[in-house]
Amino acid sequence: MNDVSSYVHPYAPGAQPGPDTLLLVWDAPNLDMGLGSILGGRPTSNYRPRFDAVGRWLLDRGEALSKELGEELVPEATVFTNVIPGSADMIRPWVEALRNVGFAVFAKPKLQEDTDVDPDMLAHIRRRHGEGVLRGVVVASADGQNFKDDLEELAAAGLPVTVLGFHEHAAWAVASESLEFVDLEEIPGVFREPLPRVNLDQLPDMGAWLQPFRPLAALSK
Numbered sequence: 001m002n003d004v005s006s007y008v009h010p011y012a013p014g015a016q017p018g019p020d021t022l023l024l025v026w027d028a029p030n031l032d033m034g035l036g037s038i039l040g041g042r043p044t045s046n047y048r049p050r051f052d053a054v055g056r057w058l059l060d061r062g063e064a065l066s067k068e069l070g071e072e073l074v075p076e077a078t079v080f081t082n083v084i085p086g087s088a089d090m091i092r093p094w095v096e097a098l099r100n101v102g103f104a105v106f107a108k109p110k111l112q113e114d115t116d117v118d119p120d121m122l123a124h125i126r127r128r129h130g131e132g133v134l135r136g137v138v139v140a141s142a143d144g145q146n147f148k149d150d151l152e153e154l155a156a157a158g159l160p161v162t163v164l165g166f167h168e169h170a171a172w173a174v175a176s177e178s179l180e181f182v183d184l185e186e187i188p189g190v191f192r193e194p195l196p197r198v199n200l201d202q203l204p205d206m207g208a209w210l211q212p213f214r215p216l217a218a219l220s221k
Contacts, residue, residue, distance in 0.1 A: 027141030144172030
């Protein structure tokens with residue numbers, strides 16, 4: 001029986017370049033913010049993304065891309081997250097669950113307000129591209145300001161590039177002619193319950209009520 005604690009991800013920093021890969025990088029702080037905006041508060045377990053569903057989706061895409069390119073690809077997935085000082089015990093079960101599913105995790109302490117993981121995500125993508133193993137990339141984020149130019153540059157070089165996120169917050173990707181956009185809720189099984197979303201671009205003829213995110217009385221506090 002293999003000891004999973006001794007398993008080393010083939011793409012760990014410092015490791016030799018591995019086989020051709022379809023790379024997924026997940027911007028946890030950004031997507032959590034987008035999900036909270038849709039829900040109007042902190043997500044409950046029913047509205048947390050199921051990473052096993054995301055993993056199966058990535059495997060299916062990797063298999064399809066392998067057939068298209070005529071070469072075997074190995075999917076690689078990493079979740080990038082910040083850890084607020086003092087919150088390690090709260091986040092540890094989530095990190096361990098991700099690793100058990102097969103995702104790598106890059107965790108960075110949130111020492112200042114602008115201590116983001118976006119530069120680390122971009123550096124990881126560039127490292128894989130520089131190693132010559134990148135055959136496709138999926139970025140789960142709505143942060144077009146930091147990712148748009150780099151992703152469109154990769155797409156212009158012939159790499160298939162997909163953005164995962166929420167269409168309400170990723171107009172830059174939805175409108176792009178070179179990037180594919182996939183709404184997270186389109187992935188089968190990724191949410192246990194449908195998200196309470198209202199698309200302002202596709203309102204019902206009779207209109208729709210948009211409830212406040214918090215009571216008006218909160219202004220007096």
